[in-house]
Amino acid sequence: xIEVDDLHKVYGSTVALKAVSFRVEPGEILxxxxxxxxxxxxxxxxxxxxxxxxxxxxxVAEFDVHTDSLAVRQRIGYLPERPPLYPDMTVTAFLHxxxxxxxxxxxxxxGRVSHAxxxxxxxxxxxxxxxxxxxxxxxxxxxxxxxxxxxxxxxLDEPTSGLDPRQNREVRELVRSLAGDHTIILSTHIxxxxxxxxxxxxxxxxxxLVAAGQLGALMEQLTGxxxxxxxxxxxxxxxxxxxxxxxxxxxxxxxxxxTQMDSRYRFTLKAAARDPGEAIAATLVRAGFGLCELxxxxxxxxxxxxxxxxxxxxxxxAAPTPQTDASTSPETP
Amino acid sequence: xxxxxxxxxxxxxxxxELQSYFAAPLAYVIATIFWLLGGFFLxxxxxxxxxxxxxxxxxxxALQSGATLAPxxxxxxxxxxxxxxxxxxxxxxxxxxxxxxxxEERKQGTLELLATSPVMNWVVALGxxxxxxxxxxxxxxxxMLCVAIALGxxxxxxxxxxxxxxxxxLILLATSVLSxxxxxxxxxxxxxxxxxxxxxxxIFLWIVDAVARAIPGGLGAALNHLSMLQHFNxxxxxxxxxxxxxxxxxxxxxxxxxxxxxxEALRFQRN
Numbered sequence: 001x002i003e004v005d006d007l008h009k010v011y012g013s014t015v016a017l018k019a020v021s022f023r024v025e026p027g028e029i030l031x032x033x034x035x036x037x038x039x040x041x042x043x044x045x046x047x048x049x050x051x052x053x054x055x056x057x058x059x060v061a062e063f064d065v066h067t068d069s070l071a072v073r074q075r076i077g078y079l080p081e082r083p084p085l086y087p088d089m090t091v092t093a094f095l096h097x098x099x100x101x102x103x104x105x106x107x108x109x110x111g112r113v114s115h116a117x118x119x120x121x122x123x124x125x126x127x128x129x130x131x132x133x134x135x136x137x138x139x140x141x142x143x144x145x146x147x148x149x150x151x152x153x154x155x156l157d158e159p160t161s162g163l164d165p166r167q168n169r170e171v172r173e174l175v176r177s178l179a180g181d182h183t184i185i186l187s188t189h190i191x192x193x194x195x196x197x198x199x200x201x202x203x204x205x206x207x208x209l210v211a212a213g214q215l216g217a218l219m220e221q222l223t224g225x226x227x228x229x230x231x232x233x234x235x236x237x238x239x240x241x242x243x244x245x246x247x248x249x250x251x252x253x254x255x256x257x258x259t260q261m262d263s264r265y266r267f268t269l270k271a272a273a274r275d276p277g278e279a280i281a282a283t284l285v286r287a288g289f290g291l292c293e294l295x296x297x298x299x300x301x302x303x304x305x306x307x308x309x310x311x312x313x314x315x316x317x318a319a320p321t322p323q324t325d326a327s328t329s330p331e332t333p
Numbered sequence: 334x335x336x337x338x339x340x341x342x343x344x345x346x347x348x349x350e351l352q353s354y355f356a357a358p359l360a361y362v363i364a365t366i367f368w369l370l371g372g373f374f375l376x377x378x379x380x381x382x383x384x385x386x387x388x389x390x391x392x393x394x395a396l397q398s399g400a401t402l403a404p405x406x407x408x409x410x411x412x413x414x415x416x417x418x419x420x421x422x423x424x425x426x427x428x429x430x431x432x433x434x435x436x437e438e439r440k441q442g443t444l445e446l447l448a449t450s451p452v453m454n455w456v457v458a459l460g461x462x463x464x465x466x467x468x469x470x471x472x473x474x475x476x477m478l479c480v481a482i483a484l485g486x487x488x489x490x491x492x493x494x495x496x497x498x499x500x501x502x503l504i505l506l507a508t509s510v511l512s513x514x515x516x517x518x519x520x521x522x523x524x525x526x527x528x529x530x531x532x533x534x535x536i537f538l539w540i541v542d543a544v545a546r547a548i549p550g551g552l553g554a555a556l557n558h559l560s561m562l563q564h565f566n567x568x569x570x571x572x573x574x575x576x577x578x579x580x581x582x583x584x585x586x587x588x589x590x591x592x593x594x595x596x597e598a599l600r601f602q603r604n
Contacts, residue, residue, distance in 0.1 A: 048449040049448075049449055050445060050448050050449050070451045070453075071451075073449055073450055073451040074451040076449070078445075078446075078449050080442060080445045080446075082442040083442070084441065084442045084443040084444075084445050084446035085441070085443065086349065086353065086441065086443060087441070088352075088353055088356035088357065089349070089352070089356075093352075097345055097348075097349050098446070098450075100341055100342065100344075100345035101342045101345050101346065101447070101450045101451075101452050102450055102451060103338050103341075103342070103451050106341070145446070
């Protein structure tokens with residue numbers, strides 16, 4: 001439904017986007033994740049035809065966003081970062097206006113408008129001036145204007161920014177309910193949001209796509225390197241030797257912060273396989289060492305995100321989480 | 334894109350823009366001031382000690398005492414004088430009417446909605462221009478009613494075409510200035526800057542007009558042809574010249590074209 005190929009965008013001397021490619025299948029929700037200023041809004045503006053790309057192509061519903069701009073604009077619903085609202089109009093009048101300029105046939109307009117109002121929970125506010133609405137309601141009117149013409153593709157730029165937790169959840173539920181009939185791209189810098197709403201995620205940083213894929217698979221890939229903290233009673237060298245022999249263990253190190261207490265030592269262990277915890281425990285016990293503590297560390301989505309979007313991590317491949325070799329090719333899934 | 338769709342979008346933009354004038358206090362303030370001043374000048378032109386009626390009375394006296402004077406068409410003089418005043422008054426008001434056309438959209442972020450909707454730029458610009466011209470006509474109409482009443486007492490009766498042509502001139506002048514003002518408004522997100530720049534443009538029109546009168550020869554004649562105010566003068570005298578109509582329409586089209594281009598360019602540069 002959406003195909004982005006090798007998109008570059010340069011503003012003067014600053015490079016805003018560098019070789020961004022991804023695609024979104026019909027009915028999917030793609031979470032576009034990145035810190036502020038990473039290029040999310042730029043990508044979305046290119047997709048909606050508001051900005052041209054410096055090079056590369058973007059296609060929405062088989063139409064090129066640059067050469068077939070009008071056809072694309074007809075098929076896309078867009079909520080910019082700041083909802084585009086006329087404060088002097090009532091909600092209904094505004095949605096009628098949008099339906100009209102989006103080319104909804106006259107006969108369908110009342111139905112489409114009331115459908116959008118219902119969908120976004122605006123029934124109570126439909127004849128209120130937009131100027132008098134709270135931020136949460138304005139955001140909903142913003143979403144309503146993006147769906148009023150029933151576009152196959154919906155682009156939402158930070159739909160939950162500035163909302164309170166409850167409104168946040170409502171908006172997420174609304175977005176989720178739109179998937180299936182619509183293909184959705186949603187940008188955010190809030191991680192739980194991606195977790196809660198999206199099927200797939202694309203992480204962008206400093207204009208470059210650093211990871212893309214199914215959320216679960218991506219998590220597995222990126223957080224695959226599990227590490228363990230152990231506290232074992234026994235001779236450190238012997239323990240180390242035993243541990244290193246366990247299948248699935250990549251390396252074992254005597255922890256530097258190890259305080260020798262009661263001849264217990266602390267070790268840090270890096271796993272190569274997915275979950276060697278049981279094997280580690282069994283081996284240690286069989287070998288007659290005292291296993292006092294075994295704790296697993298798994299990077300959270302937050303860690304992954306921070307790792308991917310901080311410079312040091314992006315540059316040194318020796319960082320704790322294995323770098324994104326597998327995931328830099330965005331078409332992985 | 335189908336013609337039907339274009340007209341539908343045009344009407345949508347037109348109605349929204351027109352409605353926005355009625356929703357904003359600024360429009361009421363401007364209309365009120367315009368009517369107050371318009372009414373004031375109407376009285377001044379007719380009834381002040383140096384006004385037309387006093388002048389006529391003096392002439393009547395002079396004629397009775399046997400002096401010979403060139404004939405004076407009072408109704409015609411009144412219309413010409415008053416339309417001239419209204420024209421000047423309008424030139425002060427028009428920049429305020431046009432300043433928000435695009436600047437406001439940019440400020441509210443709604444330009445992003447318009448630019449990502451399946452509507453061509455010139456359709457949006459034309460809808461906006463028609464809306465603001467409609468509002469201006471609404472401002473002029475009550476004053477014209479007063480003028481029509483005043484002219485109704487004229488003896489012999491004045492041909493209504495005189496009034497119609499004069500008003501057409503006023504509206505064409507306004508359309509040209511509003512169209513160029515709309516272009517200025519599309520360049521900035523500040524309504525104040527838009528108003529000031531448009532006002533500078535109006536002053537420039539006056540300067541061109543003054544220079545055109547002052548310079549003899551080919552250059553002066555050329556400027557004369559380009560001067561909106563010269564052509565407007567023709568209209569106030571009841572002269573309906575096709576070339577004047579064409580000139581005003583050209584200015585209006587230029588404004589529309591430049592607006593559409595500047596919005597297009599904006600999409601290519603924004604950061």
